[in-house]
Amino acid sequence: MKKYISGATIDRLPIYLRTLQLAEEEGKMIISSEELGRRLDITPEQIRKDLTSFGQFGRKGIGYFVAELKNHIGKILGLDNHWRLAIIGVGHLGAALANYENFTSLGFEISALFDIDERVTGYEINGVKIYDLRKLDSVVKRKNIDIGIITVPAVDAQEVADMLIQAGVKGIWNFAPVKLNVPRNIKLVNEDLTVGLNALSYHLTQESN
Amino acid sequence: MKKYISGATIDRLPIYLRTLQLAEEEGKMIISSEELGRRLDITPEQIRKDLTSFGQFGRKGIGYFVAELKNHIGKILGLDNHWRLAIIGVGHLGAALANYENFTSLGFEISALFDIDERVTGYEINGVKIYDLRKLDSVVKRKNIDIGIITVPAVDAQEVADMLIQAGVKGIWNFAPVKLNVPRNIKLVNEDLTVGLNALSYHLTQESN
Numbered sequence: 001m002k003k004y005i006s007g008a009t010i011d012r013l014p015i016y017l018r019t020l021q022l023a024e025e026e027g028k029m030i031i032s033s034e035e036l037g038r039r040l041d042i043t044p045e046q047i048r049k050d051l052t053s054f055g056q057f058g059r060k061g062i063g064y065f066v067a068e069l070k071n072h073i074g075k076i077l078g079l080d081n082h083w084r085l086a087i088i089g090v091g092h093l094g095a096a097l098a099n100y101e102n103f104t105s106l107g108f109e110i111s112a113l114f115d116i117d118e119r120v121t122g123y124e125i126n127g128v129k130i131y132d133l134r135k136l137d138s139v140v141k142r143k144n145i146d147i148g149i150i151t152v153p154a155v156d157a158q159e160v161a162d163m164l165i166q167a168g169v170k171g172i173w174n175f176a177p178v179k180l181n182v183p184r185n186i187k188l189v190n191e192d193l194t195v196g197l198n199a200l201s202y203h204l205t206q207e208s209n
Numbered sequence: 210m211k212k213y214i215s216g217a218t219i220d221r222l223p224i225y226l227r228t229l230q231l232a233e234e235e236g237k238m239i240i241s242s243e244e245l246g247r248r249l250d251i252t253p254e255q256i257r258k259d260l261t262s263f264g265q266f267g268r269k270g271i272g273y274f275v276a277e278l279k280n281h282i283g284k285i286l287g288l289d290n291h292w293r294l295a296i297i298g299v300g301h302l303g304a305a306l307a308n309y310e311n312f313t314s315l316g317f318e319i320s321a322l323f324d325i326d327e328r329v330t331g332y333e334i335n336g337v338k339i340y341d342l343r344k345l346d347s348v349v350k351r352k353n354i355d356i357g358i359i360t361v362p363a364v365d366a367q368e369v370a371d372m373l374i375q376a377g378v379k380g381i382w383n384f385a386p387v388k389l390n391v392p393r394n395i396k397l398v399n400e401d402l403t404v405g406l407n408a409l410s411y412h413l414t415q416e417s418n
Contacts, residue, residue, distance in 0.1 A: 008217075008221075010250075010411055010412075011250075012217075013408075013411065014403065014408055022388050041220075043217070046217055076411065076414075077410050078410040078414025078415075079410060081410065081414060085406075092301045092308060093301070093302075096300070096301035096302035096305050097402070100403075102402070103403065106403055106407070108406060108410075147409060147413075173405055173406060177310075179231050189408050191402075192223070192227050193400075194227065194309075195227065197312065197315075197382055197398075198223035198226065198288070200382055201286050201317075202219055202286045202287055203219075203396040203398075204290070204292070204355065204379050204380050204396055205285075205290060206287075
């Protein structure tokens with residue numbers, strides 16, 4: 001049975017998941033919607049509404065069982081699928097992502113890195129090889145890569161996206177500050193590093209008024 | 210007159226802002242809640258509700274005036290405040306952020322970089338000097354830095370946060386995957402790079418069911 005979950009709720013699921021993981025690491029077994037709300041700056045009502053939309057994981061007056069809720073959200077998010085990733089563009093940002101430990105711990109596997117710069121191709125980061133960009137098609141097909149992470153300059157991003165789609169990826173995570181054109185069957189998530197900073201700016205502005 | 214805006218709405222404002230900026234770059238002058246919703250995977254009803262909460266920027270049957278709405282959201286977010294930032298930890302992620310053009314275009318100024326590694330201190334990125342971490346207190350005070358961006362390893366993050374707070378920053382943007390303890394008067398935003406990837410995983414999972 002597939003249930004409809006709204007886009008805005010889906011956007012919050014990874015944030016719930018991360019908070020539940022932190023709570024688990026702190027040794028918490030049960031967490032209330034009030035505490036989740038305090039940690040996330042979301043109203044407890046909104047949290048209860050979100051979590052009710054895919055099943056009953058809380059007990060009135062007790063709270064949510066951290067491990068149970070975390071595993072269920074992980075399942076909804078498809079984290080048991082072990083997606084294979086490729087990072088295209090091994091500049092500072094690409095290298096930072098290639099070194100980011102949390103991807104592996106969530107079941108994402110970085111399978112290949114690509115760059116056009118001959119000074120870096122052939123090398124490895126964390127045991128993952130940096131291929132020449134011209135080999136993208138064959139490597140993506142051979143390694144069954146599901147998701148391409150674009151960390152090239154904005155001017156090159158659309159060309160890289162086209163290459164990835166041609167090679168058969170199902171999804172693209174785009175860090176380049178540009179709107180990409182992709183077919184409807186390709187899932188695209190745009191990452192914008194200014195979002196967190198803007199939120200901080202908002203809170204500081206309210207404070208100083 | 211200050212109006213109450215819910216935490217969840219505030220979290221969406223930077224995303225609206227980014228989408229309006231992209232629309233403006235594409236030459237759009239008016240955008241409907243339906244189109245905003247399509248671009249963001251949020252229902253048009255939610256968008257109208259969010260945007261109504263801080264004023265009337267849409268015309269029924271026409272849409273929102275892109276520039277006007279963008280400027281207003283920018284003002285709510287405090288982007289005219291020209292916050293001064295420092296980045297602590299000039300590894301790949303810190304260097305990537307120091308090179309990120311969009312911060313400057315939104316009015317954030319990166320005023321100082323810090324690291325403990327003598328191989329990088331004294332150098333500059335984009336004209337901004339990398340200081341020895343031991344000089345943090347004096348440099349933050351002298352340059353009136355408002356926000357500290359933490360891109361050091363998780364084990365060092367709390368110590369760096371304490372130093373920043375001691376030196377007088379008002380807000381912290383934390384990229385280290387660890388929960389920081391900060392006083393109530395310090396604004397803390399935690400960045401989690403897995404959130405976007407989790408959202409992509411969700412959409413791919415629904416697709417393949």
